[in-house]
Amino acid sequence: MTSHSHHTKYINLEHVYGISRGDKDKILKYLNQFNELIPERLDLLNRALLLKNREQVRQIIHKMSPQLQFFGIQSISHHIHKLELDFKTMPFSELTAMVNDIILNLEQAIKEVHSTIIDLETN
Amino acid sequence: MRCVIVDDDPFIQELLKDKLLNYFPEISLEGVASNGHEGIQLIKKLNPDLVFLDVEMTDMTGFEMLAMFDELPFKIIFITSYKHYAIKAIRSNALDYLLKPFDLEELKNAISRFKKNHLDQTQNLKNTISTLKTKSNKDDLLTLKTQQGDLFIPLDDIIHIEGERNYSLIHLVNQKKELVSKTLSNLEDLLKGKGFFRCHKSFIINKSHILEESNHNYVVLSNHKEIPISRRRKDTFSNWNRNL
Incomplete structure (x- = not known):
């Protein structure tokens, strides 16, 4: 059994530990899945920005959003709500700034998830 | 279960x-x-x-x-x-x-x-x-690139479009207008299958804004404009108006 004792700034693993009921393999399953799916989606987001494809940006954000909530990533929740609602009409420069901020925050979150995986695997 | x-x-x-x-x-x-x-x-x-x-x-x-x-x-x-x-x-x-x-x-x-x-x-x-x-x-949009950025116009808001050489003037509800650097043929392609009809070399009309039709010669739209239907498009117009 593993308890929730990691100090993190970008992620909050309360839900991950809750659903896993302290089962280390299950916790690792969710953490590894985060580190597989989120970088892929960040690549897609970057590509959608380059193509100036607003609908694609919305779809990727929409798809990521539950996993980000589950990982307690609060810092970008305002951006996510705004993008989901106003993606069609907001100026493209504003959309780009928000998406870039999301990407920066999630890169930090990925690092924290990675460190947590290492901690769990070595303990 | x-x-x-x-x-x-x-x-x-x-x-x-x-x-x-x-x-x-x-x-x-x-x-x-x-x-x-x-x-x-x-x-x-x-x-x-x-x-x-x-x-x-x-x-x-x-x-x-x-x-x-x-x-x-x-x-x-x-x-x-x-x-x-x-x-x-x-x-x-x-x-x-x-x-x-x-x-x-x-x-x-x-x-x-x-x-x-x-x-x-x-x-x-x-x-x-x-x-x-x-x-x-209802949510369908006409998306156009302009110098000021992307322009999104709900299709329901378009009453008719008037061609002016390389430009088109989009007549919208609430008496608004948008001038865009697209030919009427470009817009005709973009609006294909979405309830619009090129009834004249200078006009595209939106079916949902037709108020009345006068013997296939012209239509009156919701902005009370009379738009002519060209002679060679009358039959196609008649079929489109009946079937859509």
């Missing part, structure tokens, strides 16, 4: 699987599909009692998937993310839905309603699909 999950997000598949396993031992998860096409095959093969169905998948929406079934001998709990446009339609037709990433109490309530409710959902689903189709038509 036998259920299947149809959702293209591996995270959601795992999460729902664990929640069912942890809290609902009476529900047996028989299979998981990662898109609408796989979902159809899986449901036909396994004939489940309950389907957890994602509203927005990459290959089709959950509603499009359901529309492929003649009968729906299973119950559905839609699963969707925050503030999805479909929630209103689902709720107004008394269907069940869960917001990702699934609050346990909401999941318990939805499953409890599923156990109690044996009413046929088919009619409610048909109503929902129809509501969403109407909404999606």
